[in-house]
Amino acid sequence: MSEITNNGRRTQLINVILFVGLLTVGGIASLVPKKETISEIENRKLTPFPTYSDSALWSGEYFRQLDLYYSDNFPLRNKWINVSSDFRSSIGFQSSEIKMYDPTNDTEANEKADTTKKEEIISGPLPDDGAVGEVKKRVFVFKNRAFEMFGGGPAMGASYANVINSYNRSLPGVQVYNLIIPVALEFEITEKYAKLQKPNRPAIEHIYNTLDSNIKKVWAIDELRKHRSEYIYFNTDHHWTSLGAYYAYRAFCQTAGLVPVSLDTIAYKTKASFLGSLYRLTRDKGLQSNPDSVRYYLFKDSVNFYVGSSNNISYWNKSKMYGEGASGPNSYSVFLQGDLPIVKMETQHKNGRKIAIVKESYGNAFAPYLINNYEKVVVVDQRYYTGDFMTMLKAEGINELLFINNIFAAHTPFHIEKIKNLRK
């Protein structure tokens, strides 16, 4: 009898010691200060230790931030995150064919975006920073590729078109173009999943029909469709590849009366093992097994590349067209060094054609092709450029203006507002 009791006591002791011991060890380990201040994989700053103030203390803000700091700096955080996502994918059947993910804390991500934005864009190759974003409903994983699903409505499309019209009407003598980029799923969606997104072509048609008749509409979607089985969109990232951008460029050339450069003889470099944004969002194993590569072309024509400033239209700092230091999750930033507010390219083609491009990040992969056809290419990021856009156009002698946006951006109030506000 006493043996049983002793056994019982021993088990109880082990239970208690293990529990308290593990927590204590973890607690001590958590107090060792960490060096990292940025989470590469999440592409954000880790919550810093809160600074003390009486008001922060009494409002409870101090402790809230301390909680965030603690979990952001928890020992072996990345390993724990992997355990968590493995666990979450083991609590049901993971269809090998499709998966859907719900970004659960997108509003949180957006709020954080406000506090951590600019430095990262300027200081390094951290890519693709939208200060405020749109709420994306879902990510669709299909055959180890990730897709966003388009669901924009005609009213929003019309409001985008009207903003472009207003530029067209106030810039006589400037030929305006518009190019809407479809999403990858447009070309991959099967009958079975047809309801997942709205078809892109009618939405693009609707925008083009709303545009003034003298605006030239670029039917990139049709050219892309002809090449749908090629590597035109990334598997794990929401962007298109340089090849996808190339086909859009060909469509543009057709509209603009230009002869597109052929890629056959052009040298290129490749950044391998790129796991992009949609992988980071979903941490899907299938995506992990299907990494991307980013190819960028080294055109024969020489080009002078300048980085400009929102504050001073005559400030141009010579730089390089490709941010070759971009790597890993940031590989897409190789194009135009990521999302700089304004850049300019000047070429040997003294043909008098000077174009400005207003874009979000999709435009980065597109713009470099134009150095083969234009004397000057100015690229403005609609999200970050805060300078005097109209005066800049004049100062640079711009005579063509291209608005290039992916179909989400063209249906998102945030982007539409940003484009509208370029004109002060």
Add this chain to the structure above:
Amino acid sequence: MVFASLIFLFLFLPLNLLLYYSSKNANWRNWVLIIFSLAFYSWGEPIWITLMIFSALIDYINALWIEKYRGTKWAKLGIVSTIFFNLGLLITFKYDVFIVENVNSIFDTSFTSPGYGLPIGISFYTFQTISYVVDVYRGDVKAQKSFPKFLMFVSLFHQLVAGPIVRYAHIADEIDNRKEKLSDISKGVTRFCIGLFKKVVIANIAAELVAKYMDADIGGLSTGAAWFGLLMFAIQIYFDFSGYSDMAIGLGWMFGFHYHENFKYPYTATSITDFWRRWHISLGTFFKDYLYIPLGGNRKRVYLNLFIVWFLTGMWHGASWNFIFWGLYFFVFIALEKAFLLKWLSKLPKFISHVYALIIIIPGWVIFYFTDTAKLGAYVEKLFSFGAANAWSAELTNDITTNLFWLIFTVILCMPVFHKVHDTIENKLKKPAYFQVGSIGLNIVFLFLCVAQLVGKSYNPFIYFRF
């Protein structure tokens, strides 16, 4: 602070346990608990800690007053003061906006409410102290002479924030003279791990699905999705709340306190009356002992008494009409059951009673969920739009299949299956060694998964919403 947080698990709790057990001195142990409890409370609401201490002081004095003037007319003053003071606190801090808004809309006035915001735990500690003073008045329990000990009772972090509503009478002996035992601490550890698992691995995952369906644009929901969202909320609220109670009870055991059970598999109830004997038991018994019975209970005006009790039970859950409707919804069924329904049900197979109870309980949660009555109406309409074209969605199938094992496991957890297996092994097989090792192992697995989920929650990829 909350239990299901990394700071609580890795810093607060181990430090508290180590300091508590670093001395055998009862006084030291009490002070450790008081200081940790106040720290726990200040973590979320540093400003309201003064209010809690002040409130404890008033009730402490009132109880002593009652004892001093026992048998005289002055004794009543103590109890009146306590009830006025505590209900005053609730009205000022919890119902201010609600009352002012309703007064304004009825009388077309434009009063503004002070809008202090709701201090954490106020609904719980006011009820705990009311029950204490009433019990002293009734002579059921002796007044606590030591203010630190009384403050410890009021502020004990185990149950301060989300219950159960612990009655002073239940732990009076343990406040003065408790004996911590290894077997209790070990039981407490196990119970805590189970509670944590229920909160983090069941309730939190259910909460994501609830948010997805119930916070969505209701017009676009399919009927199936509306029901699924509602079921997920039934799961979320049960596992969240009962998980919290488990953790509270487990923590109590770790420090030598024995709190009463707060949940007994409520979804296995056979009637609404039965449900409320299994759901948030400490609240139901509070209203029974301190309101229903003093009002006359079953002896006179029984339906009026029931109405008052359920009106207030609803209102206790939140300062909004939907909570009152929710309470009255239960009043209707409890009254019907009292009148005849229970008798009818007793003649039918038990299975039908279970189905009946769930059919009432689960749709009831929709009233609880939506504080906005327009949304409530729209959601109810969705729930009952059978045969509509939009009956099901591919996304719903996907959510069900990708969480299928979790769903099945969760439904099993709503029933006392594991409890019965556990009892059978413990009683018939006399706790075999593998069982003991297994149960320790399970605690570690639970803890491990919960930590992973809690860290995983901080994973906040900051990417493509920003293109």
